[in-house]
Amino acid sequence: EDKVVQSPLSLVVHEGDTVTLNCSYEVTNFRSLLWYKQEKKAPTFLFMLTSSGIEKKSGRLSSILDKKELSSILNITATQTGDSAIYLCAFLAGGTSYGKLTFGQGTILTVHP
Amino acid sequence: AAGVIQSPRHLIKEKRETATLKCYPIPRHDTVYWYQQGPGQDPQFLISFYEKMQSDKGSIPDRFSAQQFSDYHSELNMSSLELGDSALYFCASSSRAGNEQFFGPGTRLTVL
Structure with missing residues (x-):
């Protein structure tokens, strides 16, 4: 059965800290890995990673995929209170389940002033 | 930029009733x-x-059905509602299967 595991499950930091969120997967028919940020409403798309070793960056956020280790990390530098959210990792299936997202359980990030 | 639109945003139903969610x-x-x-x-x-064709099916109960119309909007029909159906229902869209998915704001369904 396909599985996506995120760690840590929760994290509390202070503004200005740097955090690293982890996502590991055991899946068949891997196509891509996606990161989303979920505050009180819908998941907001952050990154889609398909190739190993290529870092994607957006402002203070960056992410990279390691296909050999079947994992991905999401880094947030100089955290702000507005970064407080649940960060979801999901794998995008290929093959006959083309397009289906399977999510991990999420990491709850709390950033204190 | 235009986003995914879902309606209604909130829905309260009784057990055994029917609900239709739009995306x-x-x-x-x-x-x-x-x-x-x-x-x-x-x-x-x-x-x-x-x-407009069903491309994949996950853990959807037989009481639920869905379709996509010619204008690409979709409806999720839920019948014989149960208390356990209370949840947030998100719709997401992509430019084609396999591209990044963008989520709508969700419909919060409460079954009493």
Whole structure:
């Protein structure tokens, strides 16, 4: 059965800290890995990673995929209170389940002033 | 930029009633996905449509059905509602299957 595991499950930091969120997967028919940020409403798309070793960056956020280790990390530098959210990792299936997202359980990030 | 639109945003129903949730994808997106998110849980895939045809099916109960129309909007029909159906229902769309999915604001369904 396909599985996506995120760690840590929760994290509390202070503004200005740097955090690293982890996502590991055991899946068949891997196509891509996606990161989303979920505050009180819908998941907001952050990154889609398909190739190993290529870092994607957006402002203070960056992410990279390691296909050999079947994992991905999401880094947030100089955290702000507005970064407080649940960060979801999901794998995008290929093959006959083309397009289906399977999510991990999420990491709850709390950033204190 | 235009986003995914879902309606209604909130819905309260009694057990055994029927509900219809609507999703309007981002313009020029041809693929729609439905997810169910229970309290404290991650989103679970229900069903998807590409070019008006069902493309994949997840853990969707037989009491639920869905379709995608010629204008690419989609509707999720839920019958014989149960208390356990209370959840957030998200619709997401992509420009084609396999591209990044953008989520709508969700419909919060409460079954009493």
